[in-house]
Amino acid sequence: MVKVLQYGVGSIGSKAVKALVSKPWIEIVGAVDSDEAKKGRDLGMVAGLDRRLDVEVYGSLAEALKHVKADIVLHTTSSWLDLVEPQILEIVENGLSVVSTCEELAYPWRRSPEAAKRIDEAARKNGVVVLGTGVNPGFVLDTMILTLTSVCISIDRIEAWRVVDASKRRLPLQKKIGSGMSVEEFRSAVQRGRMGHVGLRESLDMVADCLGWNFDYVRESLEPVVASKPIETEFFKIKPGQVIGISQSIGGFVGGFEKIKLNLQMYLNAENPRDAVKIEGVPSLEFEVKNGIPGDEATVAIIVNMIPRVLSAEPGLKTMKDLKLPFAWLKAF
Ligand SMILES: NC(=O)c1ccc[n+]([C@@H]2O[C@H](COP(=O)([O-])OP(=O)(O)OC[C@H]3O[C@@H](n4cnc5c(N)ncnc54)[C@H](OP(=O)(O)O)[C@@H]3O)[C@@H](O)[C@H]2O)c1
Known part of the structure; x- marks a missing residue:
């Protein structure tokens, strides 16, 4: 039985708890959340x-570990490495492995090499x-692309798209794409x-490091998508002219040529949601997940x-490229 501590019981953490209870090889031993309204309550509720x-929700990791023993932490609190690093170090210093949804932790080696080194050494x-x-x-714009490249002998250029209809996503996501804001x-x-969105840079860096690509420069852009008609979601009532999401991209250039471009559009009622990858190489490939991965x-x-x-990897800070082939773990562990 793997003893799991859930750290962060927000939107994703709560969904993680539902998934964890469906796995017979997992026992949830406790949870941590800084929200006073959750502290001391039962995790199921x-x-x-x-x-x-x-299973109790504790106000801090130190408090949780006075009461329960765990093997691993599922960490779902924040996107930013500067906020998350002390949380990860505290987990690690208590002898626990951790899987985190922190976007900047997905591949910190190029953008935050010092923090990456501190976490790696502590681990x-x-x-x-x-x-x-x-x-x-973690997957669509890095691991999925890299998996496709495994059947190419040479690659000239990669372009990938993730188009997400944010109207069906959770409140924190609808907020973070600027829903309801004015353009100003x-x-x-x-x-x-x-x-x-946080994480495009991390995806680009992971793909580039795997393929041995070094860029002369990297160009990023972030533009609002604006409503042309009224839109209503579970959380927002949008008027024409208000922001409904983002159109973001990042490109890595060598000798003035864009070797790789990652495009992310997340907006309310997005048209033709999909995840797509185009590789120009030998062989050239085009791949699409219709409607996109939820x-x-x-x-x-x-x-x-x-x-x-x-739990079966060598100690250290790992990224998706370092671990064995990922797949749905439907069997016992
Ligand atoms: N890599 C990916 O593909 C991916 C996918 C989905 C989500 N994410 C990221 O995962 C994170 C969680 O997402 P979410 O939608 O669940 O966010 P959320 O609803 O805001 O939940 C975060 C929870 O963690 C708690 N928390 C924050 N700081 C804490 C701390 N220092 N100690 C203990 N608890 C703390 C928050 O409490 P308060 O409410 O009191 O702050 C909240 O309950 C976000 O950063 C999100 O961007 C990444």
Whole structure:
């Protein structure tokens, strides 16, 4: 039995709890959340299962570990490595491996090499494994692309698209793409630096490092998608002219040529949602997942499916490219 501690019982953490209870090889031993309203309550009720799990939500990791013993932590609190690093280090220093949905942890080696080194050293010293993953980053614009490249002998260029209809996604996601903002509010949020999807850079870096590509420069763009008619979701009532999401891209250039471009569009009522990859090489390939991979379900699935991979890996900070082939873990562990 693998003893799991759920760290962060928000939208994704709650869905993770539902997935964890469906796995006979997993025992949820406790949870951690900083929200006062969740502290001290039963995890089943906090996660919206409508039944008690007889598992407590503690206000901090230190408090949780006074009461329970765990093998691994599922960590779903934040996208930013500067906020998450102390949380990950505390987990690691308590001798626990961790799978996190923190986007900047999915491949920190190029953008935050010092933080990556600190986490890697702490993980090795404590004999545990740290993995950042999810649907994106973690799969669609990195692991999925890299898997396709395994049947190519040479590659000139890669372009990939993830188009997501955000109207069916969770509230934090609809918020983070700027739903309901004016274009001015959107642009000033971009200036402040915490707007848009986090993780395109991490996906690009992972693919580039695997393929041995070094860029002369990297170009990123982030634009609002604006409503042309009224739109209503479970959480927002949008008027024409208000922001309904993002159109974001990143490209890596060599000698003025764009070797790789990753495009992400996430907006309410997006047309033709899909995940697609085009590889120009030998052989050239085109691949498409119609309607796209459902983000929340896929994130929860991949963090649970990676638990056996993490528990059998060598200690250190790992990324999806370092671990054994991922697949749905339907068997016992
Ligand atoms: N890689 C991927 O593909 C992927 C996919 C989905 C989600 N994500 C990321 O995963 C993270 C979680 O997503 P979400 O939608 O579940 O967000 P969320 O609903 O905001 O949930 C985060 C939860 O963690 C709690 N929390 C925050 N800081 C904490 C701390 N220091 N200690 C303990 N608990 C803390 C929050 O409590 P408060 O409410 O009190 O802050 C909240 O309950 C986000 O950063 C999201 O972007 C990544």
